[in-house]
Amino acid sequence: MKLKRLLITGAAGNLGRLARERLGGLAEVVRLSDLGGMAPAGPGEEVMECDLGDFARVREVVEGCDAILHLGGVSVERTFAEISNGNLTGLYHLYEAARKAGVKRILFASSNHAIGFHPRERKLDADSPFAPDSLYGVSKVFGEAVAMLYWDKFGIETARVRIGSCFPEPRDHRMLATWLSPDDFVGLCEAVFRAPRLGCPVIYGASANAEQWWDNSGAGYVGWVPKDSAEPFRAKLDAAMEPPSRDDPVNRFQGGGFAAAGHFED
Ligand code: NAI
Numbered sequence: 037m038k039l040k041r042l043l044i045t046g047a048a049g050n051l052g053r054l055a056r057e058r059l060g061g062l063a064e065v066v067r068l069s070d071l072g073g074m075a076p077a078g079p080g081e082e083v084m085e086c087d088l089g090d091f092a093r094v095r096e097v098v099e100g101c102d103a104i105l106h107l108g109g110v111s112v113e114r115t116f117a118e119i120s121n122g123n124l125t126g127l128y129h130l131y132e133a134a135r136k137a138g139v140k141r142i143l144f145a146s147s148n149h150a151i152g153f154h155p156r157e158r159k160l161d162a163d164s165p166f167a168p169d170s171l172y173g174v175s176k177v178f179g180e181a182v183a184m185l186y187w188d189k190f191g192i193e194t195a196r197v198r199i200g201s202c203f204p205e206p207r208d209h210r211m212l213a214t215w216l217s218p219d220d221f222v223g224l225c226e227a228v229f230r231a232p233r234l235g236c237p238v239i240y241g242a243s244a245n246a247e248q249w250w251d252n253s254g255a256g257y258v259g260w261v262p263k264d265s266a267e268p269f270r271a272k273l274d275a276a277m278e279p280p281s282r283d284d285p286v287n288r289f290q291g292g293g294f295a296a297a298g299h300f301e302d
């Protein structure tokens with residue numbers, strides 16, 4: 037059954053533009069929102085600019101929606117001041133507006149950086165402890181916690197999707213494990229919004245790569261089966277760059293460069 041109105045936040049971003057292009061069939065109307073930078077509304081679309089830090093505006097944007105694909109926010113490491121508006125205050129605004137508007141289901145774009153300080157040899161599942169590798173990763177832990185509260189207390193379902201690396205192709209050797217193909221991202225969103233029951237699972241967003249760090253078996257009932265693999269890109273990466281050195285801290289942890297980077301001071 038089609039959703040009535042699906043809100044996509046972060047619609048001007050990389051994944052937001054992909055979602056706009058490919059996920060229109062999920063809903064009768066798709067409402068697109070971002071700070072700005074969105075193409076005008078086409079058939080079956082609505083475009084609403086919004087800063088997630090502005091609660092009154094977030095309420096207007098969420099009103100009338102039955103589901104949300106929440107991609108908006110700062111998507112890389114930044115200072116706490118830069119991250120907090122969209123990813124902390126804004127995230128809370130989104131859930132509070134969803135509660136007031138009766139939204140039933142949300143896909144929250146969490147990140148592998150919520151668990152990025154786990155070593156690569158450690159296979160993780162939904163019950164593995166958080167190990168944020170950055171202030172950005174901490175903001176995703178916060179988002180997952182808010183999602184859990186709104187499920188336990190108010191029954192709003194959320195897929196907490198810890199996306200690996202969603203790009204047209206893997207950009208380095210780490211992404212041979214973390215890559216999520218654009219097609220698999222689309223399939224994951226479709227599965228989440230079509231599943232008869234969702235709850236509040238953790239789902240690791242990685243394709244069917246040969247190198248696997250994450251176990252999604254606890255969320256098998258959602259019905260998402262990734263189809264692509266990063267392996268065909270290995271030779272191209274080998275030719276383009278040095279193989280990863282084990283001595284380099286960037287290669288020790290799942291979060292890669294985020295774990296190895298310095299602190300972003302305000
Ligand atoms: P992106 O940076 O291209 O898009 C994020 C969008 O959020 C931008 O268009 C930006 O304008 C908007 N935004 C930022 N602050 C905002 C605010 N205060 N109010 C309203 N909108 C705001 O990021 P991308 O790659 O599209 O990622 C989408 C989501 O998925 C992000 O939440 C990111 O953290 C998450 N993610 C993405 C991964 C990837 O490989 N692309 C990996 C892991 C997580």
Ligand code: 15L
Pocket residue numbers: 111112147148149199200201202214291
């Ligand atoms: C993320 O969370 C970022 O949003 C994305 O730009 C990539 O850096 C990705 O993680 C990754 O770990 O490759």
